[in-house]
Amino acid sequence: MHYSSHTNQSILKALAEQFQAFHKTLGTRSVASANTNPVEVEFPEKGMTFDQLNRLISEQVRPHLSASNGGRYWGFVTGGANPIATYADWLVTTFNQNVSKGGDSIASEIEQQALHWLCELFILPKTFNGIFTTGATAANVLAAFTARQYAGHQQNIDVTQSGMTGLDVAIFSATPHASMVKSLGFAGFGQNSWQKIACNPQDESMDVSALDNALTHCKCASKVVIASAATVTGTDFDDIAAIAALCKKHQAWLHVDAAFGIFERLVNGESGKTRGIELADSITLDCHKWLNVPYDCGVFLTQHMDLLKQCCDVSAPYLVTPENTLSYMSMGIENSRRFRAFPVWATLLAYGKHGIANNINSNIRHAKQLAQWLHHSDKYQLLKPCELNVVLFKPNSEVVGISSGECMANLNASGQVLLTPGVWQGEPIIRAALSNWATTDEDVTQVISALDAIT
Template sequence: MHALLQHDKQNQKDILHHTVALANEYLDAQDSFPPGRYIPDLVLEDLPEKGSSARDALEYFKNHYAAQITNSAGPRYFGFVTGGSTPAAVAGDWLVSAYDQNACGSNDSIAPQVERQTIHFFKQLFGLEDIYFGSFVTGATVSNQVGLALGRQWIGEQLGKDFSVEGSYGVAPVKVLSSTPHSSILKSMAILGMGRNMLIKVATLPDREAVDIAALERELQSAQGPVLVVANAGTVNTVDFDDLEAIGKLKSKYTFWLHVDAAFGGFAALSSRYAHLMKGINYADSITIDAHKWLNVPYDAAMQFTRHKKIQLKVFQNSAAYLGDPEQSPDYFHYTPENSRRWRALPSWFTLKAYGREGHREIVERNCDVAYSLGEKLKASADFRLLAPVRMNVVCFTLKNESITFDDIREYLNAVRDDGHVFFTPTLYKGTPAIRAAISNWQTEEADGQLAFDVLTQVYHAKKQTFATASAHTQTV
């Protein structure tokens, strides 16, 4: 064994002790650590021929990189839809690295059994019927990709083809109907060879992101052959929900695969206030739900669910002889894109076991309360206007200045970021340059929402003259 490896093996406890100390420095500073920052491109170094030790690497990281980490796991990071990591989830994730299990086999380790237990917890959490098969994948993008791959296989079978064996060449393109699909749907369509142009955008309800059911039915009536419908259980900009029950009932009249993208909206099922939004979820043929969003477990972790386990086996079966018969050994590498799988289920098991349904319900409802309160402040402000009602945990708004451009919004949010207290991301809502506040961290309280509003207001007033000058210049030109 190399001398450095031998040295570090003998000093493993000391290495972990100092690693914990560095992690605690970050966790202890989360209330004051900037949630967003600009980091210039790193000047790349050459790989050393000789190493030094794990402790030296840790010290180098501490001195050169640690202070530049973004506090995206903190209570005032409102960009994208980013959770944090509950204490229990962090404990579970540290053990994942220590145990370093390849969570694919059925009985050679407890790891895949714990994954099955965790999936069972989730089915109860989201109100899914027992028939659903589920597994962990890296994130909503891969979960959506799995769901669309299953839908494509199902469509082939409706046409008398086995796409997993014969391929889909020479067969009519698979059409996808959706009103406000997440960008990962288009990405998945490209990866799967379905083609981005095969997305048919269905009309939404007035002033909504939810699908117009009548418009969807017209598209289904005109479809020549089976299609794939992607429904939204929580859109990114406004957390709008398609009427899942109404869409599901259309399956008795038309031939389509129903995929529900419930990446973070699925957690509406935890609360009696919002559970009605998930009514009809059991009509879904496949479902996407993220864990590293509202469950607040470390990246990366998401789940995919389907009613069609046999179809999933056809798509993902691994045919290597040494892996055995999937009917006798239903290992996850026969049902997921990966053969090598991190034990992603363990942090989710830890946090579900530690805090239960009630603890995670409290996070969801508190986040929604903070979002609603922030929305009311923005609505009453002379500087901002809401672009949509606050339905759950996302606030979509813009500046009242009618001449504001998307570049202005970016510049404004850069200034908000540089203030060092709160972080937002820009968006476009029905063509309007806008700002999103996505509140999904387990630590976020009302005081964080108040501070966010104060910073938004102060920075806007500081930038107001800049916007006015730009507006005057635009009008002159």
């Protein structure tokens, strides 16, 4: 089937209808779909008409999507796509810019502008720069690459050009995110290469004195420390300022995984839980979490752009970039890059610092509302005071008589909410993460009713 330009109006009309039809059901559809079977259709020889394709999507795809864009998807740390970012993302596809290098489009300059505004939003010095990535995992991969190159420089080895033969590195962390461990494997260190630093009592944050002892007695030529600004389960923050002082003393690279924790700076400023993050060598953050832009949008920031470029640059005649133009293919994993910075740029302009902070504070307020109900309920145990947007709890087995896994499965099957599991102090628990701009008081009330209905 040939789709000519005259079908554009039909496509735009159908897009608007699909948007309206999906969004008007977010409040009523099951948060997690009960039907995840593939679409019953054969691969055609000649292709469908657009009307046939659109009808198929309406009847067999849209009804079985999750409501992850709605206010009660509390699994993982999942933000919704705010209206402005959604509009901007449509334009990203419409414009279809390949942000691989500058010189032929304003898109590359908009990416730089968005990066600078993010640094301003998070009160980071102008010495930071970086690149938009597909997500926090890709950003953590770049962190592992730059830390590896830094270690190589300390040992007179150009790792990018010559490989890791002879490289002597020790990596320290307390509670690294799974994506960081994955990234260590990608970078050739190995997923099991990092050394566990003890956590503070009843906490996932790093014991700084234990790190001090490990660094002092480490015989490796180079050292890397991976700190957390909001651990994945307990939402605990490492003492970044104290860790940065130790890293400076021992000439260690400091990477801070702050995928969603960096947004705490919009609540408590530069003297809050992220105090000292401005001293890091590199930072990971995720815009498709608490900034609520569509998926496929992480950020890697570093104060050592020269090392990042050394890691990612490769020479080829067809890749030559004119002088005085940006070359994003020399700063990241991809050569071809989607214009993923645009929804961030538009969101920052449309909402401003106050609007973004208001969304953050709203999620925190709702999380504390849930935590307070759990604290007073005889059916549940609140396992940790809620300080940000994540609530840890489990059913009271003496009253409810079911495990955390069974309780979570029942709640998710109700269609009222989606929650994900975690482990806290060695036992399985339920974790609720509220990070969607669209969550309302009514959403929290509805979830509390579902929790209370568990018997």
